[in-house]
Amino acid sequence: SSGINAEWPLRPGEQVEEMRKACRIFFFNKGVGPDGLLRENWVESNQAFAEAERERGRQGDGSLILLLSNSYYDVLDVNNDGVISPQELKTMMKAFDVPQEAAYTFFETADTNHSGDLDRVQLGTVFKKFWLSDD
DSSP states (O other): OOSSSOOSSOOHHHHHHHHHHHHHHHHHHTTOBTTBOOGGGHHHHHHHHHHHHHHHHHHTOOOHHHHHHHHHHHHHOTTOSSSBOHHHHHHHHHHTTOOHHHHHHHHHHHOTTOOSSBOHHHHHHHHHHHHHOOO
16 A cells, blocks of 8 residues: 555555655655756755655654555556556556656666566665665
């Protein structure tokens, strides 16, 4: 579950709404407001978010990165088989107008056990690497 206090399993429309809620919570905490975030504030905002995320971990509070990752996972696992297939990921990337090559690169990076599917932990791990990377 995404950790947004929802009853599971959700119907597809409810899953999308939970993902939207998770995105709003996540990006608000990244410093993105109704008018967006100025480019010159992006680095500082990311650094502040990363430190706050680490502090949430030290305090035993829930990770906002995992909140986001879990909500995406719930939407992506269209057939509810407990894993995300390359096709399910490709569909999501297409919806976000991300090039197909990026979907394959993302999948290869996330599929650390080379099973051909992504589980919830793998997706969460790659989200954490992305959002907490200093690069």
